[in-house]
Amino acid sequence: MKELDPNEIYRWLIFLPSLLILPALVLGLLRKTKARLQNRIGAPLFQLLFDLKKLSGKGETLSDAISWIFRSTAALNLSMLLLLSLVCPWLVFKPALGTSDLFYVMYVFAAIRFFTLLAALDSASPFAAFGASREATLSILVEPALMLSFAALAVNAKSSELSRVFEFAANSGVEASAIWAFAGMGILLSSLVELSRMPIDDPTTHLELTMVHEAMILEASGRTLALLEYGQALRMTILFGLVTQCFMHVFPAVIALSLGLKVLLSFLGILFIAISLGIFEVLSVKLRWRRNPDFIAYALTMGLLASLIAVGKGLLS
Amino acid sequence: MSSIDSISCLTIALSFWLIQALVSIFAGRKCSNKLSSAFFLFPSLLLCLSAISGWNKDLLVSAPRFFQFGQEVLTMHLDKLSAVYLLLLGLVSTALSFFSPVYMKHLSDRVNSGHFWSALALFMIAMTMLLLSANAVAFLVFWELMSLSSLALVASEHKQRRVQQAGIIYLGATRIATAFLMAGFLAMHAFSHSWVFSDWGQSAFPIWPSFLILIGLCIKAGIWPFHIWLPYAHPAAPSPVSALMSGVMIKIALYAVIRILVSQNLASELLGHVALALGLVSSLWGVLFALVQQDLKKLLAYSSVENLGLILMAIGLAIVAKAQGLPEISLLALSAAILHSFNHGIFKSLLFLSAGAVDCTVHSRDMQQLGGLARKMPLTMAAFLTGAFAISALPPLGGFIGKWMLYQGLLRTAWESSSLAERALGLTSVGTLALVGALALASFAKAFGISFLGNARSKAVAEHASETANGMIFAQIFLSLCALVSGLFAAPAAMQAASVASRALQFNTRTPALAVISLLDQTLYALLLFALIYGVYLAASKRKTYITWECGFGSLSPRCQSSPISFAQPMARIFSLILRFKLLVEITGKDRRNFPEHIKVEPQMVSLLESRVYLPTISWIQNLSRAFAKLQAGSIHLYLLYVCATLVILVLVGTRL
Numbered sequence: 001m002k003e004l005d006p007n008e009i010y011r012w013l014i015f016l017p018s019l020l021i022l023p024a025l026v027l028g029l030l031r032k033t034k035a036r037l038q039n040r041i042g043a044p045l046f047q048l049l050f051d052l053k054k055l056s057g058k059g060e061t062l063s064d065a066i067s068w069i070f071r072s073t074a075a076l077n078l079s080m081l082l083l084l085s086l087v088c089p090w091l092v093f094k095p096a097l098g099t100s101d102l103f104y105v106m107y108v109f110a111a112i113r114f115f116t117l118l119a120a121l122d123s124a125s126p127f128a129a130f131g132a133s134r135e136a137t138l139s140i141l142v143e144p145a146l147m148l149s150f151a152a153l154a155v156n157a158k159s160s161e162l163s164r165v166f167e168f169a170a171n172s173g174v175e176a177s178a179i180w181a182f183a184g185m186g187i188l189l190s191s192l193v194e195l196s197r198m199p200i201d202d203p204t205t206h207l208e209l210t211m212v213h214e215a216m217i218l219e220a221s222g223r224t225l226a227l228l229e230y231g232q233a234l235r236m237t238i239l240f241g242l243v244t245q246c247f248m249h250v251f252p253a254v255i256a257l258s259l260g261l262k263v264l265l266s267f268l269g270i271l272f273i274a275i276s277l278g279i280f281e282v283l284s285v286k287l288r289w290r291r292n293p294d295f296i297a298y299a300l301t302m303g304l305l306a307s308l309i310a311v312g313k314g315l316l317s
Numbered sequence: 318m319s320s321i322d323s324i325s326c327l328t329i330a331l332s333f334w335l336i337q338a339l340v341s342i343f344a345g346r347k348c349s350n351k352l353s354s355a356f357f358l359f360p361s362l363l364l365c366l367s368a369i370s371g372w373n374k375d376l377l378v379s380a381p382r383f384f385q386f387g388q389e390v391l392t393m394h395l396d397k398l399s400a401v402y403l404l405l406l407g408l409v410s411t412a413l414s415f416f417s418p419v420y421m422k423h424l425s426d427r428v429n430s431g432h433f434w435s436a437l438a439l440f441m442i443a444m445t446m447l448l449l450s451a452n453a454v455a456f457l458v459f460w461e462l463m464s465l466s467s468l469a470l471v472a473s474e475h476k477q478r479r480v481q482q483a484g485i486i487y488l489g490a491t492r493i494a495t496a497f498l499m500a501g502f503l504a505m506h507a508f509s510h511s512w513v514f515s516d517w518g519q520s521a522f523p524i525w526p527s528f529l530i531l532i533g534l535c536i537k538a539g540i541w542p543f544h545i546w547l548p549y550a551h552p553a554a555p556s557p558v559s560a561l562m563s564g565v566m567i568k569i570a571l572y573a574v575i576r577i578l579v580s581q582n583l584a585s586e587l588l589g590h591v592a593l594a595l596g597l598v599s600s601l602w603g604v605l606f607a608l609v610q611q612d613l614k615k616l617l618a619y620s621s622v623e624n625l626g627l628i629l630m631a632i633g634l635a636i637v638a639k640a641q642g643l644p645e646i647s648l649l650a651l652s653a654a655i656l657h658s659f660n661h662g663i664f665k666s667l668l669f670l671s672a673g674a675v676d677c678t679v680h681s682r683d684m685q686q687l688g689g690l691a692r693k694m695p696l697t698m699a700a701f702l703t704g705a706f707a708i709s710a711l712p713p714l715g716g717f718i719g720k721w722m723l724y725q726g727l728l729r730t731a732w733e734s735s736s737l738a739e740r741a742l743g744l745t746s747v748g749t750l751a752l753v754g755a756l757a758l759a760s761f762a763k764a765f766g767i768s769f770l771g772n773a774r775s776k777a778v779a780e781h782a783s784e785t786a787n788g789m790i791f792a793q794i795f796l797s798l799c800a801l802v803s804g805l806f807a808a809p810a811a812m813q814a815a816s817v818a819s820r821a822l823q824f825n826t827r828t829p830a831l832a833v834i835s836l837l838d839q840t841l842y843a844l845l846l847f848a849l850i851y852g853v854y855l856a857a858s859k860r861k862t863y864i865t866w867e868c869g870f871g872s873l874s875p876r877c878q879s880s881p882i883s884f885a886q887p888m889a890r891i892f893s894l895i896l897r898f899k900l901l902v903e904i905t906g907k908d909r910r911n912f913p914e915h916i917k918v919e920p921q922m923v924s925l926l927e928s929r930v931y932l933p934t935i936s937w938i939q940n941l942s943r944a945f946a947k948l949q950a951g952s953i954h955l956y957l958l959y960v961c962a963t964l965v966i967l968v969l970v971g972t973r974l
Binding site: 059062064065068069071074087103120140146154218293311 | 691698702706710712720724725728732748750751755758759762766771772834835838839842843846847854855857858859861863865868873878879884885888
């Protein structure tokens with residue numbers, strides 16, 4: 001048994017509570033911002049936690065068409081998300097666990113999607129199946145954008161190990177900052193699609209305009225729904241965390257950041273993105289389904305720009 | 318074990334198959350399936366054994382002079398590269414010997430079992446010997462045996478028109494492939510004066526013979542644009558045959574690319590680029606067509622096009638990287654090709670067997686008729702799920718590691734290569750591979766979700782479906798376990814693949830340095846978390862069962878569920894440039910807009926290459942032949958005129974020269 005590093009204990013002490021609080025806070029802030037801008041008081045900030053408690057107490061109503069796939073998907077996906085939360089460098093000062101290879105992370109996200117699609121088809125509900133079909137469509141469009149953004153970062157760091165990619169390099173040049181900015185933008189836009197938020201999908205309406213993620217989990221109830229809700233909030237937090245890290249890496253070209261500042265910024269950044277997304281969701285409208293590829297094209301353009309700079313970087317200097 | 322062992326194992330296995338081929342053909346319909354499969358199992362196990370015992374050897378054995386092709390003695394060469402493929406062949410054929418008897422019983426009124434087993438044994442002999450051939454003449458002989466025996470197997474149900482058509486298309490493809498290959502080999506012989514592959518590496522060649530060989534092998538491997546025979550041959554063939562053809566045979570064609578072109582240094586950088594491009598196009602093309610298929614086996618066939626594309630891409634990258642002096646990338650890419658060949662062979666056979674089990678039980682492969690099999694056939698469902706999970710390259714199963722290595726290779730060109738174009742190509746390929754991966758995931762989520770989950774879409778499934786016989790189940794579980802093991806122990810497997818690749822690339826290092834991620838610990842963590850969440854939290858909830866929510870319209874008919882076409886339609890629309898996919902809607906009735914009496918919706922898929930390239934070419938050739946046929950008028954006067962004219966021309970030419 002190797003000796004425990006006190007730093008490691010601090011990491012876990014900060015990390016574990018934030019795993020529970022941060023997703024609730026992100027979702028709460030987003031909803032609160034929307035409510036306030038629409039002149040509503042809105043639900044409390046930690047409504048997600050109350051919802052989870054309520055759902056945990058409820059019984060489940062299961063469809064008679066389902067198999068074990070549906071019953072285990074929620075738990076399986078949440079366990080994969082928790083694994084990702086340990087593996088992805090979405091917070092500074094986070095305990096690390098094993099490999100965080102870029103392609104591995106991408107394919108674990110894909111595995112989560114795979115099971116979500118299957119669970120949707122398992123319930124024999126046409127509505128859920130349409131959600132699954134749309135989710136698959138969005139994923140094929142957004143996957144190249146997300147992959148290119150991350151790959152550009154990997155090329156910049158000359159490694160596909162994300163924990164190394166997201167390390168703060170001592171003297172990064174202007175090109176590096178540009179790569180980080182474009183890639184961050186690409187990941188942000190892609191994560192809006194991945195999370196089926198506005199302008200791709202409106203998760204707050206019922207049936208009329210909500211077509212992707214909420215449609216897929218229509219048959220879930222009780223504790224299964226609780227796991228899915230928390231999982232979605234956690235996925236959102238991890239993705240926003242990665243975006244925040246990207247934007248934080250733009251700074252070292254201008255000013256040096258101390259560790260305390262980095263930790264603070266990585267938390268505040270996530271919350272900032274949540275609030276800005278709330279404002280954006282109030283101001284924008286949901287796109288028509290057929291216009292979605294146009295929106296995703298922006299994400300892809302960001303990824304391509306980041307890649308272009310990354311590819312040329314070593315050659316010019 | 319001594320080195321003799323693996324060769325004697327092989328000899329025994331081959332003679333067993335030879336005996337089986339001879340006996341079965343005379344037994345005809347009386348041939349017992351159970352007895353044949355027991356007889357088939359033994360050499361299959363021997364094949365696995367010889368591959369394992371011959372792993373670290375490099376054996377070059379000449380057969381007695383009795384086995385001679387022209388002036389060339391039959392020489393067998395067993396090294397690590399062929400051992401990998403022998404092991405794959407052995408594993409798949411072991412699974413087949415459990416699967417086939419039950420499956421053949423289901424076909425007993427349509428297929429002559431004696432012919433089937435005889436052709437299968439010949440097919441096995443051909444593939445085994447192809448892997449071992451060390452010279453071009455033996456290679457061609459067994460190549461032909463492989464083509465013809467597999468043709469006989471594809472055409473097992475030869476009384477059906479659909480099968481006849483598939484057989485003709487497959488036959489045409491194999492003829493063209495052999496023609497290219499033969500031309501390439503003849504050219505090689507003309508330049509090097511030897512039929513032995515290892516001599517070819519020592520002489521200088523112009524560039525074109527290697528291209529002829531590449532094209533010949535690509536036709537067999539089903540690489541774009543030569544892939545059109547796959548979606549015809551696989552649905553027509555019995556499932557065990559599809560498993561063997563898609564799992565092993567087409568991979569042997571790419572094995573030959575490694576064996577002949579890569580390891581003899583015959584591949585130029587240009588060839589590498591062409592292979593890379595062909596691979597990229599066929600992976601995208603294959604998966605796009607897989608997405609819109611409605612027939613389970615056609616979907617699997619197109620997915621083979623995709624995966625073979627990935628393998629060819631990896632081989633191409635290996636060639637390019639080697640030519641540019643980037644040995645590490647080259648090693649990564651070739652290991653990816655070898656590892657992915659093996660893994661894909663395992664799980665694609667598994668998928669074909671599961672599809673066969675479904676076909677056998679409900680007599681349909683049309684996804685529109687399936688659904689709800691999860692509760693009726695739980696083990697088949699688990700096997701298909703394993704296959705679908707693996708082929709979507711999701712960690713921790715076997716499909717992931719090969720793709721990971723290919724990704725790594727491409728990504729590293731983006732900073733290690735010295736030319737901007739090469740770097741950009743690497744990174745663009747990473748993006749395209751991501752697209753291919755997402756499409757593959759969508760197609761297999763569709764294939765599995767529509768066929769196995771939800772409610773039964775037809776009466777046959779709802780009433781008659783039940784778990785298949787033990788033999789079929791066992792074969793599927795066996796291959797599922799293989800896929801699981803090869804995935805969980807990906808790191809040591811990758812190391813072995815790297816040592817194979819390093820020899821094939823003629824690098825001197827015996828133990829190449831290759832950092833491979835290990836998935837074992839993280840898989841365990843995830844499973845532990847899952848057990849915890851499920852056991853403590855989810856399992857404790859109170860449950861009641863009710864119908865699927867139907868908006869209060871009254872219960873849903875199973876046909877309301879998403880169909881395979883409607884699931885893929887939004888994606889097909891986006892790629893409408895390649896996928897000529899149309900929904901023909903026909904509304905009839907008096908006031909047909911508002912009060913339709915009949916609404917008919919029919920999906921229509923036109924294959925771009927076939928309708929725009931192949932059919933016009935074929936009709937052009939037919940017209941040309943028709944014009945030439947007029948020469949043969951059947952009149953003796955005319956023929957005398959031809960003889961006379963020829964004589965005059967010959968005399969004229971002879972005197973002038």
